[in-house]
Amino acid sequence: MRTPPTPGATVWLTGLPSSGKTTLAQALASRLTREGHRVEVLDGDEIRTFLSAGLGFTREDRDTNVQRIGLVAEVLARNGILVLVPVIAPYADSREAVRKRHEASATPYLEVHVATPLQVCAVRDVKGLYAQARAGRLSGLTGIDDPYEPPQTPDAKVETQLQSVDESVTAVHALMTQRGLL
Numbered sequence: 001m002r003t004p005p006t007p008g009a010t011v012w013l014t015g016l017p018s019s020g021k022t023t024l025a026q027a028l029a030s031r032l033t034r035e036g037h038r039v040e041v042l043d044g045d046e047i048r049t050f051l052s053a054g055l056g057f058t059r060e061d062r063d064t065n066v067q068r069i070g071l072v073a074e075v076l077a078r079n080g081i082l083v084l085v086p087v088i089a090p091y092a093d094s095r096e097a098v099r100k101r102h103e104a105s106a107t108p109y110l111e112v113h114v115a116t117p118l119q120v121c122a123v124r125d126v127k128g129l130y131a132q133a134r135a136g137r138l139s140g141l142t143g144i145d146d147p148y149e150p151p152q153t154p155d156a157k158v159e160t161q162l163q164s165v166d167e168s169v170t171a172v173h174a175l176m177t178q179r180g181l182l
């Protein structure tokens with residue numbers, strides 16, 4: 001007898017720039033793929049090059065970006081894919097709308113707060129954005145002079161400043177298993 005297929009799901013990784021969203025999503029995707037799952041990573045930078053081309057970083061544009069990504073994620077997840085979304089999504093109401101979209105189709109949705117402290121993110125500064133902001137060459141950087149509303153009740157909180165990438169992957173993987181998604 002065939003075992004029933006596991007459902008798809010969206011796992012949204014929200015957090016500051018350089019918090020570890022992309023690294024965690026890619027490492028988790030590799031593990032899930034090795035385990036035989038169908039996985040997609042909706043990478044913020046790639047989405048902004050195509051699906052959200054032309055959008056900037058005003059509140060309105062970020063909301064539009066997040067809702068577009070939420071729609072694509074829900075469509076994929078509803079059709080059995082595990083969708084990992086490493087996107088800042090700084091506004092709580094915008095994240096809530098994405099959760100509601102998933103609830104409306106009974107599609108599993110997990111919100112993971114990649115809760116690396118700002119000071120650690122600013123030292124990592126993977127893309128040099130914090131340095132640009134310090135030098136006065138970039139304004140509206142999330143966490144510096146643009147808001148980041150931390151999730152009040154995330155499904156998980158990942159403290160990457162205290163863990164290796166493997167440990168963070170294991171934590172999210174364990175949550176997905178516990179919720180019956182794997």
Ligand SMILES: Nc1ncnc2c1ncn2[C@@H]1O[C@H](COP(=O)(O)OS(=O)(=O)O)[C@@H](OP(=O)(O)O)[C@H]1O
Binds near residue numbers: 022063129
């Ligand atoms: N002003 C400003 N604020 C925040 N981030 C900025 C900004 N300008 C460019 N970037 C780069 O764009 C990436 C964020 O895109 P997202 O689509 O994830 O952001 S959002 O959810 O629409 O707010 C983000 O990627 P990550 O560093 O991977 O988070 C940044 O590299």
Ligand SMILES: Nc1ncnc2c1ncn2[C@@H]1O[C@H](COP(=O)(O)OP(=O)(O)O)[C@@H](O)[C@H]1O
Binds near residue numbers: 021124
């Ligand atoms: N436990 C961890 N999880 C994820 N990233 C980590 C962790 N520990 C250290 N890092 C490092 O933090 C940086 C995060 O960068 P990135 O994933 O591009 O962040 P973001 O996508 O949030 O902007 C990478 O250099 C990564 O190697």
